[in-house]
Amino acid sequence: MLEGIVRESIGKQGTKALRRDGYLIANIYGKGLENINAAFKENEYIRTVRNKDTLAFPVKVGDKEMDVVVQSYESHPVTGKLLHVDLMVAQPGVVTHYMVPVEPVGEAIGLKNKGLVNINKRRLRVKAKIEDLPKAIVIDVTDMDVGDAKLIRDLEGTANVQFTDADRVAVLSIIKAK
Numbered sequence: 001m002l003e004g005i006v007r008e009s010i011g012k013q014g015t016k017a018l019r020r021d022g023y024l025i026a027n028i029y030g031k032g033l034e035n036i037n038a039a040f041k042e043n044e045y046i047r048t049v050r051n052k053d054t055l056a057f058p059v060k061v062g063d064k065e066m067d068v069v070v071q072s073y074e075s076h077p078v079t080g081k082l083l084h085v086d087l088m089v090a091q092p093g094v095v096t097h098y099m100v101p102v103e104p105v106g107e108a109i110g111l112k113n114k115g116l117v118n119i120n121k122r123r124l125r126v127k128a129k130i131e132d133l134p135k136a137i138v139i140d141v142t143d144m145d146v147g148d149a150k151l152i153r154d155l156e157g158t159a160n161v162q163f164t165d166a167d168r169v170a171v172l173s174i175i176k177a178k
Contacts, residue, residue: 002048002059004040024082028061028068030089031096036061042082054135055098056090066090069098069130090130097164098133099123102171106142110174115146118175124152125164132160139172149173 004026007014015025023039038061048057049070056067068087075082088096101123108117124137139150153167 001065002040002044002057004038004059004061006062007037007039010037019083024085026085026087028059028066028087028089030091031094033089033091036064045085046082055100055133056130059087067130071099092131093129095127095129097125097127098130100126100134101136103136103138104141104172105138106140108141108144108174110144110146110148113146114177115174116177117141117172119172120170121165121172124171126161127164128161132158134158134161141172141174144174146174146176 005023007018007025009015018025018039022042024042024045026038026040026045028036028038040059056069059066059068067090069090071086071088073082073086074084102119102121104117104119108115111117126133137155139155141150144150149170150172151167152163152165152169152171155163155171157163
């Protein structure tokens with residue numbers, strides 16, 4: 001479980017001091033819940049997010065324990081270091097928006113014809129309850145040749161999970177290598 005601290009000072013000076021000490025600034029929010037300004041050790045946060053089994057992962061801030069989902073993050077434009085992360089509390093039974101990663105499986109026919117798999121949308125926005133949420137949206141690319149694309153309308157939807165992007169948006173395609 002990832003453990004963090006509650007930030008008393010939310011100003012620029014306090015934020016800079018925490019970042020100097022190796023902390024990652026975070027906001028935790030949820031529907032009907034009060035926002036929590038928190039900070040996590042950056043290395044522990046990265047290790048937890050990389051090794052999680054599901055979209056939601058447990059955190060402990062102060063005396064509160066909750067499951068959270070990463071909604072957005074901000075990184076430094078030059079160094080790529082994480083600066084800030086927004087975490088949403090995964091409340092059971094509440095339908096809300098989540099960003100689910102796309103995972104292509106199989107070896108496309110187009111790869112043998114000098115093509116490359118191009119993932120246009122790494123994460124898709126869906127509307128669902130946390131219990132119904134898949135870990136990843138798996139797309140089979142074995143029948144795809146150069147020039148083929150998978151749109152949102154081509155994906156098999158799971159029960160109680162609704163895609164909120166337009167159905168004409170390309171998720172992944174096979175492009176010709178240069």
